[in-house]
Amino acid sequence: MQAEDYNIANEFVMREPYFEEVIDEMDVDEDPATTFGKLILLADDSTVPQQISVNDELEQESGSELENDAENSDINLSLHQTTGYKAYGPDNIRMFLQLMQEEGHSVAKHAKTCFIPRSTAYEILKQWNESDGTVIPIGCLKKPSKIGGAKRANNCKITAQQTEFLAELVDKNPCITIDMAREELCSSFEGFSISQSGLRKHMVEKIRLSLKDSHVYTMERDAKRTLDLRFNVITAWKAAGVDFQTNCVFMDEAGFNAHQIRSKAWSVKGTPAIVSVPTQKGVNLSIIGCISPFGTINFSKVEPLKPADVAKIEKEFPLPASKKRKAKSDDTKKEKPKKGTTAYHVVTFVRNVMDVLDRHNKHGFYIVMDNCRIHHSHYVVDAIESRGYKPLFMPPYSPFLNPIEECWSKIKKHIKRNPLSTLDTLTPRIKAACETITTEDCNGWIRHSETYWDKCLNKESKLV
Template identity: 30%
Template sequence: MCLSQSVKNKMEFNSCMLDDAYIDGLGNRFCIDPKLVSLSEGSLDDCFSFRDYKKQNDTGTEECGSPHAKAQEQSMTDVEIMAPTRKLKPKSKEYKKYSKNVKERFWHDIIEEGYSAYSAAKKHGINLQTAYSWKRNWNKQIYLANQGLEEPSKKRGRKPLLNKKHMELMNSLVEDDASVTLDSMLESLRLNFSNLEVSATTMHSFATKVCNLSVKRISKWPARSSSEFIKGLRYQWAKEYGDKLNFSDNCIFIDEAGFNLSTRREYGWSSVGEKAMVNSPIIGGLNISFIGAISSHGCISLKVRHPQGLVDGKKGKLDTDATSSKSNPIGTTAGHFYDFVQSVMEQKNQSEELRNLKYLILDDASIHKRHYIQLLVASSDLELVFLPPYSPCLNAMEEFWAVCKSKVKKAKVEKKEGLNLAVCESVNSISIESYEGFCRHAGKYIEYCLDRQSF
């Protein structure tokens, strides 16, 4: 809670925010230190707003100015492809399918008219071998029915080398350690089951097709995030806010993220047998901080914080007039966050769609808990809700940033001005259904908190 419950209950509508102080409904004056909210270290630059997002959606263009949108506008043209010729295998004889009507007439002539399989096949244009096979199977079914027997199932091939017991062991190995390798699984199977000789190919096929396992990029989480203490904090948070919060209806999500100019795609194209190579700078690219706010209605506000005092985009080199890095931080500060919350409140007040939003959802970072920020929010009809520690999945901004970064990686940005444009284009390309999905998916983790499950 941003203020104690007793103070909050006493607040009236005549509270106001001044330039250097805040006055509550009881007439109490709280001084705000101008130095704390000073943005002399570099203000936030406007990058995107809810007004921009609505304007973009109203025009009906999802990816304005992006290479993908321009490619869609171009007409499809025929391209002559010069590919090396390969010897193709001769096509096998095409399988002929017979309609239900043809089959019914065939069996009517066989059973009712007394035709032979040969005569009925010739009459209806059915392949002789197909007709003989139908008649042979029919005779076999009649014989088994008269004898009261059932046709035994045909089991072809050798007995499988791996069975349910092997599957249970492999699943337990993966559950204990997600980074276990296929070789380690094979070694464990050989230790637990004597005389087991299977190849790595068989193991891979068994793991994917029978055990329903697949190889994924490992997600690394702090060990403390699964501790009973953290689960208890999540449970208390869910009990307090679970009935109030509706992530798809009354919540605004806020979070910061860093983008790097040297970020590129992890996968690329190349000729078969050759590596996919791209040029990468020896020194890491410039880090630029963004701070954003979204809801199920779309992107409400997005601002960028450019590091001050950097020369030619190189780390570690400062202008002669610049102060030290300690007094001139690179990332966002409490002052920046104060400025950003003000912009979110302005966007909310200017749009009818955002009027029913009541809660600001954000993590428990220290810059979010400053007293003057809590007073700023308390002067409006909003309420700060801090997430429990180690719980990023409860913030819909996590998926929003993941989608933005995946799109920015494709843009091959080299200058910070281009990074701003790439981020704006990525936000433009995110549909309203995606924002609804971000919020809906984050809301599902409240049940995990109540059940004390790990995530």
């Protein structure tokens, strides 16, 4: 069967808007780790020393007077034949100061002669001058830097125990800040100190944590009752021969409005990312959709009911005897039509879905729906069973078991790419987004939902 046969998104059923908020699933960050290979040490400078006498150096640079002084001091500099940085010691410092006194050339020239970094040479000379020339500097001592008027903390090496403490801290409070984590760590381990940047680097590189967009996750989703219900439902599905890829279609509703934009936007550094949207958010639009392993079946817009529709609905869907209203009187006010998606809207849509399935010889399929109250209405159940189809309800707090949830995510991403302008309307954008759904998309979402079956049987938590 061709997917195009089911792409009838232009057949819209006009019903009332649905104002349920749908939480978009965020993109999962991918690990950009790259292996750069292992650096090979080409030469070990500790095993190739070379003694260079200062006398030979001074004959070329300084003259006889400096040569005699060097002989009396009997200084031999141990230098390594390596390129780049060369270690220097007290002998190098003493020779540098001697050259500065005797020759008076530039600091850079004498620093190069004595194999001392130029910036370090300036610092050594400064220390020498501040000490009135009576104390030989021991080297370039790093001064403690200050941040906000306070001294920077000396980073201590984080132990395995402290790393485990940090991991547990993040598990308990994923929204914890670096500053809060640092305070907890330093207060729990006496004498330990670390900077915020050092702690952040350890959390990212060693514990492999990353800061992402947070997702709202209700505690009821991991309650024992919910885990038991998932186990029982999946067990019953397997016993009944339910197969998402061969005998099921998936139905759900989603809400849209004119202010739906991407959660991230570009802007110049130091300026806020501002996105212009219509002044009024407008009334939420509700779309009912249905997908299958063979492609999309239908997407329909729900529009508000009119007062004239109330009598028609009461005739087609009469209330039970226990809920019948009293006889009308002059004082009785006319009942207003209910807002939102009602059982009447669901029945009308599901009849259209079953008509499409009948035309393509897919009789007797399971119609998978979430645990919404209106889906359990006896009007909806009777309408499905009277045509030879079977309703299939998911356990509560388990949207990951319905593949159409990912379908809504793709549709909303398509709409959010470009904010609505004054010349644009929402309904055509929704229709165009629905037409981008392919059979390959549907099959991928269905296979992904099936991967949660074993997790539900194992009663795993934190399923998203």
